[in-house]
Amino acid sequence: MFEHIAELAIRRSRLVLVVAVVAVALMGVLGAGAFAKLLGGGYDDPASQSSRAAKVIDEKFGGETNLVLLVRADEGRVDTPAAQRSGRDLVTHLKKEQHLENVISYWDTGSSDLRSKGGRDAMVLAHVKGDDTERDENAKSVIDAYTGPYEKTLTVRAGGGAAVTSDMGTQSAKDLVLAESIAVPLTLVLLLLVFGSMVAALLPLAIGTIAIAGTFAELYVLGSVTDVSVFAINLTTALGLGLGIDYALLMVSRFREQLASGASVDDAVRRTVSTAGRTVAFSAATVAAALAALLVFPQYFLRSFGYAGVGVVVIAAVSTLFVMPALFVVLGHRVNGGRLPWTNRRRPATRAPLWGRLAATVMRRPALTALPVLAVLLLAASPLLGITFGTPDERVLPEDAASRQVSSVLREKFDGNEDSALHIVIGTAVGRTPLESYATELSGLKGVVRVETSVGTYAAGRPTATDAGSSALGRSDAQQINVVSTLTPRSDAAQNLVRDVRAVAPPTGTRPLVGGVDAVLVDSKHSVGSRLPLAVALVALTTFLLLFLFTGSVVQPLRALLLNMVSLGATLGVMTWIFQDGHLSSLLGFTAQPMDVSMTVLMFCIAFGLSMDYEVFVTSRIKELHDQGEDNESAVTNGLGHTGRIVTAAACLLAVSFFAFGTAKLSFMQLFGLGSGLAILIDAVAVRGILVPAAMRVLGCSAWYAPGFLRKFHQRFGLSEGGPTPEPGLVERDASTVH
Structure with a gap:
């Protein structure tokens, strides 16, 4: 298959590029409408008791209260004649609003429960009508129309679930713009530093653009037929840019390496596609498998990330496999064009001696080098012993958000919170x-x-x-x-x-x-917890199968899964220490609260998939060298020497895309961005640089072990970067040379 892709690029390169340009234009037009199709919320299980209760209340009682208008008298109490006249007038207008029903107020009922302890504030309760799409729009319309000064005697602020969701959507859009304005320029600068060439640096950005445009189009289509969360946009931009760069980086580096070795452009394309192209395909499969596990959860908030994640991975991989080789053919040696003044003008670097020396040191003293790293990672994971879970509420918003301020007043100044009943x-x-x-x-x-x-x-x-x-x-x-x-x-x-x-x-x-809100939390935790074992099992099983097909070993997948769990535990532990325990809250500007159950699951799947991304990058080159006859130690040392620079650069570039969301005002988006970025760096440096070579040294010849029947299966159906799997005897002879 990869040979055919290479030949297509060589013979029809310009046609491939024309088709790609047209496809991107069409996807851009379609994807521009994605924002209008996406929804807020989606944290609850539609089949849960709380969701069924809400549905019955909607049908028979006009819906649960989801909008609270907190009305404050500008002077005196809400019982003064002027305040009462304005309050009744406000309620009269609200009852005429076509988007509202079940409007109940202090001025209607006279209930002291709807008046604050000091008498300065009163509540108007209402239900915003419509499905998830309509409710967001209707809530925003009502909030925009009625909040602020009213008849020079009252001031109105909006709270409740509908207002919180509306504020989250508005803040998310602002956070996305800020994050991308930071990530894109910084990524371009880093690409220039990595490649030292303007042309080579722009190629990964082209793939990232295709991935993002394609996924936006996918979200538009899916949003037209099912519920999709607006926060899928954030994952699309971060992962699309990052993975597009990751895959293109691998391809560009291999292509330049082949050119530097004296290969013709056509031969360099063939070798790049058959080696790095295979790695991209397997890497994409492992990442997509991890993100596909999100589809087992009933909450459309989580499923949406599965839709976006799988889509962006597939589109990034396909565009890398087809568009990138065509660009190589057209550019040829001009891929190194636009060299920066400080770069080596002779030939691009194809090997990182530092990584090779680090791997050699680790393999000589695996216990001395790996045990301290392992101890630090386990210590970082220790806060998980006290982890608790919750769902997003008004506290994820900045303190100056109106809906959050209203919630604070309801808790502090009213006898019982009607909004959270x-x-x-x-x-x-x-x-x-x-x-x-x-x-x-x-x-x-x-x-x-x-x-x-x-x-x-x-x-x-x-x-x-x-x-x-x-x-x-x-x-x-x-x-x-x-x-x-x-x-x-x-x-x-x-x-x-x-x-x-x-x-x-x-x-x-x-x-x-x-x-009610607390019942939704209880049901959501149960829903996610009951399906989490299935999701983890699917991730582990698909990862094991894919890595076996790639390496021909049953030990390598087990080693990869074990090391991934260590790095994931460290990442989640650090995030618990920060976001649940409140460390760095003043610096990052968030309110400490239990870990968001949905975002924690999402971070697990993303971090796991991306760690497997780098696992495939590194293992592919090690196996290629091992299959060519190098002993285990030499294959690991030289393999890391060739891929270490790529993995480090890819990790830094991808981490930038996620770390940019650390500037977000929504705390769960900070959690998502900082956690994903940290997981990438831990995996690329601590795991790939130290724990992998240490594990390979300890495993020795058993690192490539597989039972006889599975070796035969892999010889027939497996794919590896280095070409056909060698005979078992050769593998054993190579492995026996490990010192």
Whole structure:
């Protein structure tokens, strides 16, 4: 196959490039509409109890409260005549809004629960209508229309889930622009330093551009038929630019190496495609396999990263395999054109002696060099012993975000947070007496301030004397019950309350569904946790199979998986130390909170896939030299000497794309960017530079072991960069020369 790709590039290079230009133009036009198709949210499991509760409430009660307008009197209290007139006028206009329903306010009900302790603030509760796409647009429309000064007597700010999601989307777009404005120029500078040639430096950027444009087009198509998260854009730009550069870097380096050895342009293209091209194909397969594991999760937030990740990897690999060879044919020796003044004008460097010497040192003293590195990585992983998980809330936003400020006021100045109440829905008729008994028992649970029903309000295990209940919470065929607490939303105590509420015996013959923000968190953690073993198993199995097909050894995949887990553990441990424990929070400007369960899973899959990317880069060259007859130590030393510079450069370039998101104002995007970038550097330096050669030295001849039947299978179906797999006897003779 790779031979055919090379011949196509040689014979039809200009046609390939014309087709590529047309395809990029079409993908650009299609992808420009991707932003309008993408959604916020997507953190909950559609099949969970909380999601089903929300659906029933939408259908029968007009929806859960997802928008809270916090109204402050500019002077005095909200009970003054002027404030009351303006407040009632505001509510009248809100009730006429076609995007809202279930509008409830302090001025309608007179409920002290909707007025702050000092009387300066009051709440207006509402439900923003529409599906995920429409809700985001509708919420933004209402927020833009009503927040700010109102009739010179009130000031309105927006909070609640719809406002938080809207603020997240707005902030994400700003973060993306800032990150790319940093990553792209810095990447170009680094490419110039790596290649020392303007022409060679621009080639990887061309592949990155194709990958990003193609994935945007893919997201547009998928967003038209299913739910796709807006945050998939962030992964597309970071991974598209990074992987496009990674793969192109490998191809350009090999092509220049072949030219430097005296090969003709056509022969250099053939050799580059048959060697580096194979490596790119296998590398892309391993990264795509890791990211495809995200598709097993029901949350479309995670699935979206799977869509974007697999798409960007495949498009980057395909464009590298087809467009890059065609560019080589057209450019020929001009690939080295535009040399910078400080570069060596004789020939580009094809080998990094430093990496070769490092590998030789490690292989002479594996324990002395590897054990300290291993100890540091295990120490870095130790914060994982205390890790806890959560889902994104207003605290991921900067402190000056309006929705976050509203949430703070609701917690501090109101008796119970209506916005974070648990919503219980019973989808059948319920008699008054069983409903009263159920609500009474719920009101006695620890942390509960009150329980609101259609037949009354209950507190401390008994009905209150002043509230006869809300008829809006009851129907002939259904009942809604609101459980309001003083507990901090998403805290351990709030999650325990969800479990306690679900454990209360319901009225006979009913099956209540419990929803609300804390119920969503409990269900999301369970949903992700229950599917995580399957995702990890799929990643491990596909990685093992692909690396076996690439190396012909069963030991190499096991060694790679073990070292990857060490580096991943160190990365996640450091991120836990920073983002959960709060270290560096003042420097980075975030609020410490439990690790985002979805973003942690995403980071695991990305970091695992990218570490396998560099695993294939390094192992491919080692195996090529080993198959050519070099002994194990020499193959490792020379293999790292040839690939170390490429891996280091690729890692730095890819890390820049991710580290740029460290400038984000959304804390979970900081977690994603800094964690992914750190994982790449740990893998490229500590693992590839030290732990891999140490492991190869310890394994010795067994490093290339495979049972006889699997060797025969690999000889027939396996692919490797060095060409056909040698006979077992040759492998054994080579391995026996290891000192």
